[in-house]
Amino acid sequence: AQKVTQAQTEISVVEKEDVTLDCVYETRDTTYYLFWYKQPPSGELVFLIRRNSFDEQNEISGRYSWNFQKSTSSFNFTITASQVVDSAVYFCALSEANNNDMRFGAGTRLTVKP
Amino acid sequence: GAGVSQTPSNKVTEKGKYVELRCDPISGHTALYWYRQSLGQGPEFLIYFQGTGAADDSGLPNDRFFAVRPEGSVSTLKIQRTERGDSAVYLCASSLIGSWDTGELFFGEGSRLTVL
Numbered sequence: 646a647q648k649v650t651q652a653q654t655e656i657s658v659v660e661k662e663d664v665t666l667d668c669v670y671e672t673r674d675t676t677y678y679l680f681w682y683k684q685p686p687s688g689e690l691v692f693l694i695r696r697n698s699f700d701e702q703n704e705i706s707g708r709y710s711w712n713f714q715k716s717t718s719s720f721n722f723t724i725t726a727s728q729v730v731d732s733a734v735y736f737c738a739l740s741e742a743n744n745n746d747m748r749f750g751a752g753t754r755l756t757v758k759p
Numbered sequence: 760g761a762g763v764s765q766t767p768s769n770k771v772t773e774k775g776k777y778v779e780l781r782c783d784p785i786s787g788h789t790a791l792y793w794y795r796q797s798l799g800q801g802p803e804f805l806i807y808f809q810g811t812g813a814a815d816d817s818g819l820p821n822d823r824f825f826a827v828r829p830e831g832s833v834s835t836l837k838i839q840r841t842e843r844g845d846s847a848v849y850l851c852a853s854s855l856i857g858s859w860d861t862g863e864l865f866f867g868e869g870s871r872l873t874v875l
Contacts, residue, residue: 649801680863688848689762690802692863736801746818747792747864749801 647672647739651750658727659758666722666753668737674698676742679713679720684734684752696720727757761785763867765851771873772841780836780870784853791834792864793826794850802850808834841874848872 648671658664670679681693694704696713704711708725724731734754740747764783772778784791789810794802804818811831819825823841828834838845848871852864 682866687868689868690850690852690864690866692865695863738801746804746815748804751799751801 647674647677647741647744647746647748649737649739649748649750651735651737651753653753654751655754655756657756657758660729661726662757663723663725664727664755664757666724666735666737666755668720668722668750670718670720670737670739672739672741674741674744678740678742680738680740680747681711681720681722682736682738682749684736686733690736693722724755727755729757729759731755732757763851763853763865765849765867765870767870768868769871769873771875773875774841774843776841776874778838778841778872780838780849780872782834782836782851782853782867784832784834784851785865786832788853788855788865789831790854790856791828792852792854793834793836794852796848796850796869798847805836805849838872841872843874846872846874 650669677698679696683691683693694711701713710723712721734752736749736752738747738749766781791808793805795805796802806826807815808828811828823839826836848869850866850869852866854864
C-alpha cells in the first residue's frame with residue numbers, strides 16, 4: 646500500500662524566511678498522483694497542487710514552488726518569503742491510479758512569526 | 760452554499776450512543792468521500808461514493824460504521840454504539856468526477872465528534 650512520510654512535525658520561521666516542507670512517498674504503482682493540501686486553523690483542507698507521476702517538471706506558483714524527484718521519491722514544497730498567513734498544517738498526499746484511498750502524511754505544522 | 764457543508768460542526772455524545780453526521784457536497788459533484796482525522800494525524804480514508812453507490816468502503820474501520828447517499832447528493836455517515844476511540848474530526852470531500860486525473864477534492868470544515 647502507498648505511504649507518505651512527512652518527517653518534519655513542526656517548523657517555525659520568522660516572516661520573510663524561505664521554508665521547505667519535505668515529503669517522501671512509497672508506492673509500487675507506476676501511475677500515481679501527488680498532492681499538497683493546506684489546513685488553516687479553520688480546519689478546512691485547501692488544495693494547493695496535484696502532480697502525476699509522469700510529470701516531473703517542477704512548478705512555481707507565486708511564492709510557492711514544488712520539487713518532484715522520482716529518483717528520491719520526494720515531492721517537497723517551498724514557500725519563499727514566508728508570511729504570517731502561511732501558518733497552517735500542510736499535508737502531502739498520494740493516490741495510486743484506480744485507487745480511491747488518497748493517503749495523507751501526518752502533516753507539518755508551519756508557524757510563521759512576525 | 761458554494762462549498763461542502765457538514766453538520767453538525769460539533770457533536771458530543773456518550774459511549775454507546777448512535778450518531779449521524781451529514782455532508783452536503785458541492786452541487787453537481789458526483790464523487791463524495793468521507794475521511795477521519797485524529798488529533799495530530801493526517802486524514803484517513805473511510806469511504807468513497809460515485810453517485811448513489813459506495814464504490815469503495817474499504818476504509819470503514821468496522822461494521823459499526825455505515826454511510827449512505829440515497830439520492831446521489833447528500834450523504835450521511837452513521838456510527839452505531841460509539842466508542843471513545845471514535846472521537847475525531849470527520850471530513851467530507853467532493854469532486855466533480857472522482858478521477859484523480861481531474862485533480863482536487865473540495866473539503867468541508869468537518870464534524871468534530873467527541874465520545875465521552
